[in-house]
Amino acid sequence: AQSVSQHNHHVILSEAASLELGCNYSYGGTVNLFWYVQYPGQHLQLLLKYFSGDPLVKGIKGFEAEFIKSKFSFNLRKPSVQWSDTAEYFCAVNPPGGNNRLAFGKGNQVVVIP
């Protein structure tokens, strides 16, 4: 079945450490890619998205993601995390013909220790 995979569901790291969250998808063709963030007790917010063009996408709060078509990947990175980055992060894919019916990964729970 077509899917979106996120690894290392729980990530614990210290402030100023670098963060990288992996996302792989199994859909062929042209896809739109997203990372959403859910802070504790809040609803999902868009971090960044890729539709076309430069495969290195910069989002809010210092996050960036790189689309590597040959690897079917869209990994999220932040060079230096802060305590306020504690949240759950979801990768999502709008597959070909998906009509914005996004398929989500299972999420990464990230805890940043001050």
Next chain:
Amino acid sequence: IAGITQAPTSQILAAGRRMTLRCTQDMRHNAMYWYRQDLGLGLRLIHYSNTAGTTGKGEVPDGYSVSRANTDDFPLTLASAVPSQTSVYFCASSDSSETRDLSFGPGTRLTVL
């Protein structure tokens, strides 16, 4: 303030009862969606509507129904709730013309006992 509102914020429900979760958006978005969020499973699409008057089934539609009488409202109904429907439910919308990302509501936390 533009956005999506959901009601109720939380609800505890006895199994077998009927329940309607409300969702209203004021952004005039064409498309609306209902997702459920479960620990370790991420978000799964229940039902969607590409435009007023049309609806479709998502990944986990069983036990749920929706209607889309107008652009703004997209209620989700559980006809006879079961404990496995205990979850956090998020309504979302998108302007399918360009942006293609989803705006999410604050969620409804539902517990079925």
